[in-house]
Amino acid sequence: MDKKIIITIAREYGSGGREIGKKIADKLKIPFYDKELITMAAKESGFKQEMFEKNDEQVDYSNNYLTAIGYVLGSPIAGLTDISMNDELHQIQANVIRQLAEKGSCVIVGRCANYVLRNDPSLVSLFITGKTEDKILRVVNDYHTASLEDAEKLMEKTDKRRGNYYNYYTNQDWKDAQHYDLCVNSSVLGIDKTVDLICEFINLKA
Amino acid sequence: MDKKIIITIAREYGSGGREIGKKIADKLKIPFYDKELITMAAKESGFKQEMFEKNDEQVDYSNNYLTAIGYVLGSPIAGLTDISMNDELHQIQANVIRQLAEKGSCVIVGRCANYVLRNDPSLVSLFITGKTEDKILRVVNDYHTASLEDAEKLMEKTDKRRGNYYNYYTNQDWKDAQHYDLCVNSSVLGIDKTVDLICEFINLKA
Numbered sequence: 001m002d003k004k005i006i007i008t009i010a011r012e013y014g015s016g017g018r019e020i021g022k023k024i025a026d027k028l029k030i031p032f033y034d035k036e037l038i039t040m041a042a043k044e045s046g047f048k049q050e051m052f053e054k055n056d057e058q059v060d061y062s063n064n065y066l067t068a069i070g071y072v073l074g075s076p077i078a079g080l081t082d083i084s085m086n087d088e089l090h091q092i093q094a095n096v097i098r099q100l101a102e103k104g105s106c107v108i109v110g111r112c113a114n115y116v117l118r119n120d121p122s123l124v125s126l127f128i129t130g131k132t133e134d135k136i137l138r139v140v141n142d143y144h145t146a147s148l149e150d151a152e153k154l155m156e157k158t159d160k161r162r163g164n165y166y167n168y169y170t171n172q173d174w175k176d177a178q179h180y181d182l183c184v185n186s187s188v189l190g191i192d193k194t195v196d197l198i199c200e201f202i203n204l205k206a
Numbered sequence: 207m208d209k210k211i212i213i214t215i216a217r218e219y220g221s222g223g224r225e226i227g228k229k230i231a232d233k234l235k236i237p238f239y240d241k242e243l244i245t246m247a248a249k250e251s252g253f254k255q256e257m258f259e260k261n262d263e264q265v266d267y268s269n270n271y272l273t274a275i276g277y278v279l280g281s282p283i284a285g286l287t288d289i290s291m292n293d294e295l296h297q298i299q300a301n302v303i304r305q306l307a308e309k310g311s312c313v314i315v316g317r318c319a320n321y322v323l324r325n326d327p328s329l330v331s332l333f334i335t336g337k338t339e340d341k342i343l344r345v346v347n348d349y350h351t352a353s354l355e356d357a358e359k360l361m362e363k364t365d366k367r368r369g370n371y372y373n374y375y376t377n378q379d380w381k382d383a384q385h386y387d388l389c390v391n392s393s394v395l396g397i398d399k400t401v402d403l404i405c406e407f408i409n410l411k412a
Contacts, residue, residue, distance in 0.1 A: 012384065124394075129384045175382045177389035178218065178335045188330075188387045193410045200406050204399045 003206055004122045005030075006101045007198075008113040010166070010174065013158035014135030014143075014151075016186045016194075017128035018109055023195045025107040028202075034109040037096055045092045055089050057110055058161045059168045090169055110162070114180065115170040124202060127180040128194075131187035209412055210328045211236075212307045213404075214319040216372070216380065219364035220341030220349075220357075222392045222400075223334035224315055229401045231313040234408075240315040243302055251298045261295050263316055264367045265374045296375055316368070320386065321376040330408060333386040334400075337393035 011017020025032035114125035139151040166174035217223020231238035320331035345357040372380035
């Protein structure tokens with residue numbers, strides 16, 4: 001690719017969004033970042049990788065109220081500052097995302113990257129959805145979840161967590177089509193043809 | 207087109223969704239229905255066309271509470287049954303949509319058509335968005351609204367009305383990407399290339 005292009009992929013759990021992103025990166029011969037962002041953020045900050053993993057794409061609301069009480073009492077109570085920690089880890093990760101986008105073309109999965117880079121003219125922001133039955137089957141087959149029921153529960157929980165995380169840091173609805181350049185239901189064409197369509201979108205934009 | 211295909215287009219006001227739909231219909235040489243649905247629904251039902259125009263893609267909530275009081279008192283109070291009338295007009299229009307889809311390939315704009323036809327295997331459901339500044343300019347230039355400010359107000363009001371109408375009859379969020387096969391921001395490629403991309407999507411699906 002001559003022209004710099006930063007492709008961000010938000011994705012419903014089980015939609016194949018990560019696989020689609022990886023295939024686009026391979027086709028365009030550009031770097032791909034998903035969980036790799038965590039390692040980079042840990043290295044950048046000096047915080048342990050496990051801290052980023054524990055807080056990956058989620059906000060821990062459980063201590064929010066107690067944290068607030070702590071501040072009302074005059075000073076944060078030790079151990080009740082998970083939200084502030086969330087914010088700090090998010091900021092470190094957002095800085096890593098900005099640095100990667102600065103460096104050159106790439107594909108970045110999740111972590112509000114479309115919002116972090118919303119003013120970057122080289123941004124192409126994607127959202128990948130899928131039919132519920134296809135997503136459940138993918139979760140069972142590819143992610144080796146025990147049963148259809150477990151897969152459905154895990155899917156709902158993960159999407160809720162991702163949606164909350166996105167909403168918390170962007171004040172926007174995660175699934176709202178207006179925040180993306182292109183949203184594709186991967187069940188309609190399947191993974192490979194969805195990749196072809198997205199590459200065509202990128203070509204037409206160039 | 208050999209295979210039957212029903213393309214439904216939901217669209218933000220000013221996004222060019224109607225124009226995109228018309229151009230797809232012309233390219234594929236299939237009928238296009240937007241305001242035409244109103245004339246057909248009027249003809250089908252015997253109700254006056256003006257009634258459909260007045261209630262087009264909107265729900266009149268203003269009398270909802272009073273209608274409810276009417277029912278609580280034992281019988282609907284005359285003149286307080288706008289919601290029921292909305293429902294009846296919506297049902298007539300939904301029947302027209304089902305009849306058109308039964309007849310053959312076509313493009314249908316708005317009016318919850320993607321939801322009405324959600325179980326039709328020949329359905330391709332689209333949602334067209336656009337950048338706010340582009341939508342405002344289109345509203346001013348193409349729809350001859352007086353000023354930028356008036357255009358923005360009209361845009362917000364129309365989208366709110368369309369969103370409420372969709373939500374009322376589907377119990378779904380109008381802008382939620384998961385309810386569509388493909389959502390495209392028309393500002394990224396412009397109208398003609400967006401039409402090309404959608405035609406490519408339809409080709410890949412065939």
